[in-house]
Amino acid sequence: MLTLTPFYPSREDERGGFVSDPLGELKELGMRCSVVVVRPWYQARARMSEGTPFATLVRYPAWPGNMGLASAGRMLYWRLRSLVQRLHRASPIHLLHAHAALPCGEAARRLGRELGAAVVVTVHGLDAYLTEQVRGVAGQQCAIGCRRVYQDAKRVICISEEVRRRVLAGSPSLRSTELVYNGVDTAVFAPTQHSVNRDPMVASVGSLIPIKGHDVTLRAMAELSGDFPRLRVRVVGEGVEHRRLQALARELGIADRVDFLGRRTRQEVAELLQSSAIFVLPSRFEGLGVAYLEAMASGLPTIAYRGQGIQEVIRHGENGILVAEQGAEAAPRAWAAVLRTLLKNDEMRQALGAAARHTVEEGYTLRHQAQALLRVYEECLL
Numbered sequence: 001m002l003t004l005t006p007f008y009p010s011r012e013d014e015r016g017g018f019v020s021d022p023l024g025e026l027k028e029l030g031m032r033c034s035v036v037v038v039r040p041w042y043q044a045r046a047r048m049s050e051g052t053p054f055a056t057l058v059r060y061p062a063w064p065g066n067m068g069l070a071s072a073g074r075m076l077y078w079r080l081r082s083l084v085q086r087l088h089r090a091s092p093i094h095l096l097h098a099h100a101a102l103p104c105g106e107a108a109r110r111l112g113r114e115l116g117a118a119v120v121v122t123v124h125g126l127d128a129y130l131t132e133q134v135r136g137v138a139g140q141q142c143a144i145g146c147r148r149v150y151q152d153a154k155r156v157i158c159i160s161e162e163v164r165r166r167v168l169a170g171s172p173s174l175r176s177t178e179l180v181y182n183g184v185d186t187a188v189f190a191p192t193q194h195s196v197n198r199d200p201m202v203a204s205v206g207s208l209i210p211i212k213g214h215d216v217t218l219r220a221m222a223e224l225s226g227d228f229p230r231l232r233v234r235v236v237g238e239g240v241e242h243r244r245l246q247a248l249a250r251e252l253g254i255a256d257r258v259d260f261l262g263r264r265t266r267q268e269v270a271e272l273l274q275s276s277a278i279f280v281l282p283s284r285f286e287g288l289g290v291a292y293l294e295a296m297a298s299g300l301p302t303i304a305y306r307g308q309g310i311q312e313v314i315r316h317g318e319n320g321i322l323v324a325e326q327g328a329e330a331a332p333r334a335w336a337a338v339l340r341t342l343l344k345n346d347e348m349r350q351a352l353g354a355a356a357r358h359t360v361e362e363g364y365t366l367r368h369q370a371q372a373l374l375r376v377y378e379e380c381l382l
Contacts, residue, residue: 001026001033001377002087002117004080004108005099007124008037008055010046014266018124018182018290019099020052025370027053031377034087038076038104040064058083062103070141073106073149084111093117095377098149100127102142105149118380121149122157122180125287125309128166147171154380157373160309163287178376181313182290183369184297184360188266191299191357192274200277200343201232203300205269205291208239208260213282213305215241215248219332220280220339222252228343234259234276236269273298277349278342282335284325286310293364296320296356301349303338313364319355 003023007016023033035055039046040062048055060079062072087093096119098108105121112119127146147170150156156177158164164177202221206212214235221233235245235258242260249255264272273279279295279302286292288309295302296313302320304310314320321338325331342349 001031001095001097002084002093003033003035003097003099004038004104005035006038006104007099008035008046009049009052009266011049012044012046013263014049017052017185017266020049020055021185021366022183022370022373023053025366026374029370029374031374032091034091034093036080036083038080038107040068040072056083060103069102070145072103073145074110076103076107077110080107080111081114084115088115094381095120097122097377100124101146101149105153106145109149109152118154119152120155120157120376120380121153122159123163123167123287124159125163125289126285128158128163128287143170150174150176155376157376158287160288160312162307162309162312166287180369180372180376181364182288182293183364183366184290184293186297186361186365188270189273189294189297190270191353201234201275202278202280202339203234203236203272203276203295204280205236205272205294206281206283207237208235208241208245210241211283211285212237212239212241213284214245216282216331216335217280218245218248218252218254218258220335221258222254223332223336224339224343225254225257227340230257231343232257232259233280234261234272236261236264236272238263269294270298273300276300278339279303280335280339282323282331283308288313292320293360297360297364299353299357301342301352302356303335303342313359314356315359318352319359320352 005019007019009016009020037055037057039059041059042064060076062068062075093115096108096112096117098104098121108119150171157180158177159182204217249258273295279300286308292302292310305325306322311322316322323334326334
């Protein structure tokens with residue numbers, strides 16, 4: 001199998017483990033895998049993260065911004081063509097696994113035809129909401145390109161039923177979808193024994209972009225400031241909202257109790273979760289959300305919005321909490337109410353956290369993900 005992906009852990013950015021982590025498990029299950037990580041020319045070079053399966057980095061020409069995304073797959077195909085042909089001559093490629101329809105899915109679609117290889121495409125969270133991110137003519141062109149990739153793929157792997165629903169909304173006649181949930185490294189993300197704190201830490205992990213809803217978290221924290229004057233929230237992530245969120249924290253009078261930690265290594269995120277008591281992420285467009293699964297694996301009560309992919313994993317009141325999405329004014333009060341209940345009830349927090357860990361162990365580990373992927377691959381090669 002040859003994996004084509006724009007997501008892969010690097011020394012500069014360790015995100016992308018949902019692609020690299022299952023590869024080790026697949027190797028143990030007998031699958032031979034090669035990986036090509038792609039980056040457009042205008043992005044900085046990346047050095048592959050130590051400890052991840054070896055990958056070849058390829059930079060390709062593409063126009064920056066939304067207008068370049070629809071044509072990026074064609075550009076990537078021409079950049080990869082000679083490399084993939086050499087790999088194929090050295091060791092025949094039977095399967096191409098592309099992560100995201102654009103650009104990797106389009107490149108894989110063209111390469112698969114030339115090699116006579118089966119093509120599978122995984123649709124991730126933001127990919128499912130592509131038209132929410134790319135508007136106008138550019139968005140229409142991207143939607144057309146995605147449909148073409150999905151129709152030609154042997155399988156379209158969706159990371160949640162919510163993602164599958166979004167894919168089928170744009171391609172109603174598609175009959176080749178498969179559900180494969182992301183898995184978590186339960187050795188890295190694991191609970192630890194720590195003393196119960198009267199005012200425990202709240203953790204949040206997610207890019208600082210509008211759809212992640214960090215503003216809701218800050219406003220909820222302000223609602224709680226009177227009852228929990230020593231309560232702190234730590235936010236991991238970078239993005240265009242950083243300055244605005246810092247200004248909002250100052251405006252709300254909680255700047256001294258909000259830590260914007262920027263980008264952190266996976267190990268640092270794991271340690272952050274282990275030293276926290278509650279995980280929150282009011283994301284409004286989330287196909288599944290690996291951050292939620294990592295928090296659950298760490299034994300934290302996890303709070304998310306209803307209507308997102310994670311509600312297929314979180315059972316409200318049993319292994320986490322789901323909040324109904326409300327208007328801009330009501331949402332912070334709703335999140336504050338949930339946090340207040342959990343902060344005042346140590347036993348409830350511990351019970352939800354233990355159930356969350358059990359849920360991950362029973363169905364959302366890397367081995368579960370790899371086994372599901374292997375089944376899809378084998379069916380494609382029959």
